[in-house]
Amino acid sequence: MVVCICNALRENQVRDAARAGCRDPLSAYASLGCRPRCGQCVPFARELIASESAAA
Ligand code: FES
Numbered sequence: 317m318v319v320c321i322c323n324a325l326r327e328n329q330v331r332d333a334a335r336a337g338c339r340d341p342l343s344a345y346a347s348l349g350c351r352p353r354c355g356q357c358v359p360f361a362r363e364l365i366a367s368e369s370a371a372a
Pocket residue numbers: 319320321322323351352353354355356357358
């Protein structure tokens with residue numbers, strides 16, 4: 317599913333970034349070559365990253 321509409325980021329991309337070591341939405345998005353725009357997706361992205369961190 318799409319997490320970030322502004323940047324067309326999918327859930328898998330954010331999870332991959334989290335597994336690659338990104339610990340917050342800002343660094344995850346930066347690693348994907350973009351950054352938060354409207355900010356609407358940030359809480360959900362943060363949850364995804366937290367769940368990947370917990371699973372690691
Ligand atoms: S939906 Fe991600 S910045 Fe707008």
